[in-house]
Amino acid sequence: MTEEGTGPLPVVAVVGRPNVGKSTLVNRVLGRRAAVVQDVPGVTRDRISYEALWNGRRFTVTDTGGWDPKAAGLGAAITRQAEFAMKTADVIVLVVDSQVGATDTDLAAARILRRSDRPVILVANKVDDERSEAGASELWSLGLGEPQPISALHGRGAGDLLDLILDSMPEAPREQEGETGPRRVALVGRPNVGKSSLLNRLAKEERSVVDSVAGTTVDPVDSIITLGGEDWRFVDTAGLRRKVNTASGMEYYASLRTEAAIQAAEVAVVLLAADEVISEQDQRVITQVIEAGRALVIAINKWDLLDEDRHMQLEREVDRDLARIKWASRVNISAKGGRGVGKLADHLRAALASWESRIPTAELNQYIRTLVQETPPPARGGRAPKIKYVTQADVRPPRFVVFSTGFLEAGYRRFLERKLRERWGFDGTPIEISVKVREGRESERRKGTGGQR
Known part of the structure; x- marks a missing residue:
């Protein structure tokens, strides 16, 4: 900083x-x-x-x-x-x-x-x-x-x-x-969930080859798309079948290029197929986006193919399997029929706004002080750490640093993240919380006197 x-x-x-x-x-x-x-x-x-x-x-x-x-x-x-x-x-x-x-x-x-x-x-x-x-x-x-x-x-x-x-x-x-060109959007997901179909729908022409055989797209394909009155740079990527280190040949290099496309993007649209269960590959793609620190929109494709019973079942699957990303922006679409596609622009804008949002330091610390008074950090080793100060160190995504007199348990850091989201939203973006331990004056005095009072 x-x-x-x-x-x-x-x-x-x-x-x-x-x-x-x-x-x-x-x-x-x-x-x-x-x-x-x-x-x-x-x-x-x-x-x-x-x-x-x-x-x-x-x-x-x-x-x-x-x-x-x-x-x-x-x-x-x-x-x-x-x-x-x-x-x-x-x-x-x-x-x-x-x-x-x-x-x-x-x-x-x-x-x-x-x-x-x-x-x-x-x-x-x-x-x-x-x-x-x-x-x-x-x-x-x-x-x-x-x-x-x-x-x-x-x-x-x-x-x-x-x-x-x-x-x-x-x-x-x-x-x-500053950003002089269109915002960059990566279309990612496992093979055959409809990424190329969605790109063609958005472009109103065939920009990507579409086939029922999974794996048609190998190289990322860039397209400038006008959506919601704004130009966006969409990148259609190869479907990620497996981890990069277990891929081979052409698939290995396609996976590398897809990872690079995620890194180069500002926001990723992860497509899931509504007519299939949420798989390990889906989870891995979502994890890649989060680890890259990109804004995230979940688009559930082929929604129009489902009956009411499957709609309800899918909602339960999403609540269960995507519980860790309740903050992600979500839209139900049909890439072939066009249902819900027009809503994508609003979801992208909202996710990017959260991704770039910054909380004033005074407002942030006033909220955290009240929060800690109501729910202090749990004691560790017989001593309860005290949170001295919190600052937002960065944006894109928002990163917060907590200065504390002791280690904060992972559960309490998750609690802080949940409360920050409840107060300021951050819909559509991961946020990161790190802890810097700064011992209080009393502890430093004890060290200076050999621990004796």
Whole structure:
């Protein structure tokens, strides 16, 4: 977060495959040891941001986990975090180990970054002396321009790299430039739930191939659609059959592109088939949208095919199987017949408004104080934590930080989320609540006196 009133800072994302020295480079940029560094791959898992200063200019540098498009399990989640960092950065720094040379993973990253609409700086790390520079020059083959030889560990070339980063930054951070194009909507769901039919209905022409055989769409298809008097950029995506790490061949790459489409979108419309039960694949698609932090609209398609008994049964299934996302905006539609499709625009606008909403700090804390007086956090280890302060750290989606004197149980955090939704709505958007523990003065005094009174 930046200081209030100064606005957002430009963002520099440091990306690359595991164990190329990304965290070491971040520490070099910061001038202090902030990022965890260890000589094994995979230490950094989440994207972590720090505020940096060089030549009088402040900016945010984001350290990311190792990027690997073929990673499975936890590695796949780490890769998604790195890809998100790339999409939200103003400058991207790709770090490559000059002693190893360009690997298949480096080549895959370069192919993606060559299509990026923002500056990309190629860093050849571990160039500790002039004899090592030959390995750096071989990285021209990645097609990202001149490799910048540095030694993140020893600082060699770091100043020149920082100068280049500052020269590559835009006049205003990407967030300040504002949205100039249509809002971005991803149409997602498992195969054959009617995504392409819905896109064709919205476009009033055949933009996507529709077939009763599941899996017709492989590449995301972009379409500018006028809906509710407003232009929207819809992306029809391949149906997600299974987890990316268990997919193979064409399906694997289709799944990757679908995940990228969700990350690039602002709001996702998840289609469910009314004539089928809510499946594990449906749940997984919804989870992907939530983990990506995107606004969410649930569209139940083929509603017109059901009789009254099935309508009632489906309502019970939704209440049971989607209980965790009662906050999601929901609309019943028929992609083929057109029923309810016109209502989509209002649902999209409402979800995006919640996604971008910010609560004034004074109003937020006044509400939380009253709430905590009525229902204080449960004691843990014989001591009840006290909530000192709450702030909304971010939007898109709304993120709240609770400053407390002790750990808050997961159940109490869910209680806080439920109450925030009851008070301010947040319909159609996930919200995130994190806790920062700050011990009270009394506890600090006890530590200073060895715990004695």
